Amino acid sequence: MNRRTAGIAAYGLMLLLPLSALAQQKLACQTGTEDRHARIAMELQKNKVKRFAYYSKWKPKTCSIEATRGDAYTKWSDKGELTTIAMARGTATIEHMKGGDYKITFRNVDREFYCGLDGEINGTVTVYKGKHECGLEGVMEEPLNTAEAKDGDEPKKQ
DSSP: OOOOEEEEEETTEEEEEETTOTTEEEEEEEEEOSSEEEEEEEEEETTEEEEEEEEEEETTEEEEEEEETTOSSOEEEEETTEEEEEETTEEEEEEEOGGGOEEEEEEEEEHHHHHSOSSEEEEEEEEOTTOSSOEEESTTOOOOOHHHHHTTOOOOOO
């Protein structure tokens, strides 16, 4: 078995991929500005997501979540074009849509557990095949914590 691997950077997220995986695809996207953005990278095999990494930046805070099939921290199940991932705190579903797009929906993913931040991640990130920009709905709309709100910093809509 060939053990060689190649590292590829997907908008700053490092994924190690086997060189011999012929049916493997990589999709990644980013939406937002330098100081406030969300990005996601996915590794697929035969159109099923094997791994995903989500990263968001709300300067100066960042959040990063990674899940891989078979890891010790998540449980993956597939039903048709829908993959459900039971995470340590919350769930993510990934829908394989027409045209090769993928929609990731986060439900009650605990920001404290994954990122050390207040609140939960709820909403969707859509990865469009062949496009660099993601579709976002809700994931970047979480309120800031109370101390920041007192400083007059209001949360911004996408």
